[in-house]
Amino acid sequence: MKQFQYVRPATLKAALDVIGKPGVKVIAGGTNLIDLMKRGVTAPDKLVDINHLGLVDHQSLKDITETKTGLYLGSLALNSVVSENNMVAKRHPLLAMALKAGASPQLRNMATVGGNMMQRTRCGYFYDTTMPCNKRVPGTGCGAMEGINRMHAIFGASQQCIAVHPSDMCVALAALDATVHIAGKKGERKLPFTQFHRLPGEHPDLDNNLAKDELIVGIEIPDNNFAQNSYYLKIRDRQSYAFALVSVAAALEIENGIIKNARLAMGGVAHKPWRLFDAEKALTGKQPTEENFAQAATLAMQGAIGHGGNSFKLKLAPATITEALKHAAGLV
Amino acid sequence: MENKEAYPANDAAQDVKDSSRRNFIKQSTLLTAVALTPGTAIKAAADHIDEQIAAVFEKMPLKMQVNGKTQNLSVEPRATLLDILREQLDLTGTKKGCDHGQCGACTVHVDGHRINSCLTLGVMMNGRKITTIEGLANGNQLHPMQEAFIKHDGFQCGYCTPGQIMSAVACIREGHANSEHEIREYMSGNICRCGAYPNIVNAIQEVKDGGMAV
Structure with a gap:
């Protein structure tokens, strides 16, 4: 690992003063960043440790708190802590399920909410510094497009990049209409979770819409009526501790045998958590039956493109959507 | 052996308050660079003199x-x-x-x-x-999980064993050792290439069922 300078600001303001500068990277849990630094994929001159920022708006960035309209997760709350939190389990079991499906217990004890969001959208070619990768070195080409692309995107890819965002937590938060609270030198701004991550387009080097001089301070999840009927289904090569081939976060609000509201998002299929707005609309007002779920899944797959190695996902994805919805509706 | 020394709360905030620019300059020689607190580095960054520290600052306390x-x-x-x-x-x-x-x-x-x-x-x-x-052991007395790994032959080459045992103890403490399925899920961050998994699970189940303090 290349030598770097390490600084430990004690306030949000002190952190914001340093982070925008060239060569500076922020570290929270470090589970992705240290890995990338060891591989030489990234080599910052300075690391800013944000684990000691003290109180921001009178609360610790590690806190999980109730607000008037929902639940607020501080950006430094650990993945393990959020997944075991009683309020999360009661109100948003979908999020707890997704978190527990991600990484390993050790990594969840290190990784934070904000860090999970900021982990790189990536693939094997991004990690291999002997290979071309538009995300790692813009303009060098994409090794995966015609290479080994079994894990790669079937939605929203560009000629530049077909990597996927590997987070499970983010898939649940995209489905749950969460809002990202972001601090910058000019104050705080909010962004819908679904607009936080971006598609590769012509700039695959950018994974998200956070400016270099901004920090995520928290996530707010609005109250909903999905707790009774939600499910996170993750399909992977081994039963635990592997990235998703395809994952689905499904949440239904069922009233008198009719779907009043539906939320669906997929992981492992795009450069960002992939929300299925059309399928959600199609399910609204319908009965929660396997047939209706399969129809919604077919609708969700419009525009999907296989690249050879990952073409099996064109069948796996709709099957996973249907299965996740069956679990959510209690049909399994 | 328990060390009873109290640890101060992580005191980066204190460092910033206590460090003055004069302090920084006084300390900023090669001889004392290692004694610099992280907070001093922040102060230095605020004063736009961080490049100077980087040159002398190879190690941190x-x-x-x-x-x-x-x-x-x-x-x-x-x-x-x-x-x-x-x-x-x-x-x-x-x-x-x-x-x-x-x-x-x-x-x-x-x-x-x-x-x-x-x-x-x-x-x-x-x-x-x-x-x-x-x-983990108490003097010459092995931890119950260490004993159980030996009893159940929870290893072959032994290279993964220290990690397996540390994880196994945590798995019980976290309350995630209530069934074979749960143990396997919550031990999934520890790979054993010799494939001693069934014996590892048995060892953990025995310690869990024995109700011993871990």
Whole structure:
């Protein structure tokens, strides 16, 4: 690992003063960043440790708190802590399920909410510094497009990049209409979770819409009526501790045998958590039956493109959507 | 052996308040560079003189408790907890397997919680309490989990074993050892290439069912 300078600001303001500068990277849990630094994929001159920022708006960035309209997760709350939190389990079991499906217990004890969001959208070619990768070195080409692309995107890819965002937590938060609270030198701004991550387009080097001089301070999840009927289904090569081939976060609000509201998002299929707005609309007002779920899944797959190695996902994805919805509706 | 020394709360905030520019300049010689506090670095950054520190500042002070003993160390910011334990403290029980957080051989407890020491920077452990496999036994008396691994033959080559045992103890403490399925799920961050998994699960179940304090 290349030598770097390490600084430990004690306030949000002190952190914001340093982070925008060239060569500076922020570290929270470090589970992705240290890995990338060891591989030489990234080599910052300075690391800013944000684990000691003290109180921001009178609360610790590690806190999980109730607000008037929902639940607020501080950006430094650990993945393990959020997944075991009683309020999360009661109100948003979908999020707890997704978190527990991600990484390993050790990594969840290190990784934070904000860090999970900021982990790189990536693939094997991004990690291999002997290979071309538009995300790692813009303009060098994409090794995966015609290479080994079994894990790669079937939605929203560009000629530049077909990597996927590997987070499970983010898939649940995209489905749950969460809002990202972001601090910058000019104050705080909010962004819908679904607009936080971006598609590769012509700039695959950018994974998200956070400016270099901004920090995520928290996530707010609005109250909903999905707790009774939600499910996170993750399909992977081994039963635990592997990235998703395809994952689905499904949440239904069922009233008198009719779907009043539906939320669906997929992981492992795009450069960002992939929300299925059309399928959600199609399910609204319908009965929660396997047939209706399969129809919604077919609708969700419009525009999907296989690249050879990952073409099996064109069948796996709709099957996973249907299965996740069956679990959510209690049909399994 | 329990070290009763009280640890101050991680005091980066205090550092910033206490450090003056004069202090920084006074300390900023090669001889005393290692004594610089991280807070001083922040202050220096605010004064736009961080480039100067980078030149002299190759190591940082690190105070942490390892297996009950306070360690005052001087480390490079890039040194991982794993490398510090093995290379500086000679605690080679914690193993370097993949060195990328994928195998769990480097699992240790930080303030009672299991983590991958290979993906943890030593400088970020200031003020924390680390327990390694060497700190599990009580003198010559092995920890119940160590006894159970021996009894159930929970290893073959033994390389993953320290990580497996640290994870297994945490697994019970977290309350995630209530069934074979749950144990397998919550031990999934520890890979055993010899495939001793059934015996590892048996060892954990015995300790869990025995109700012994872990």
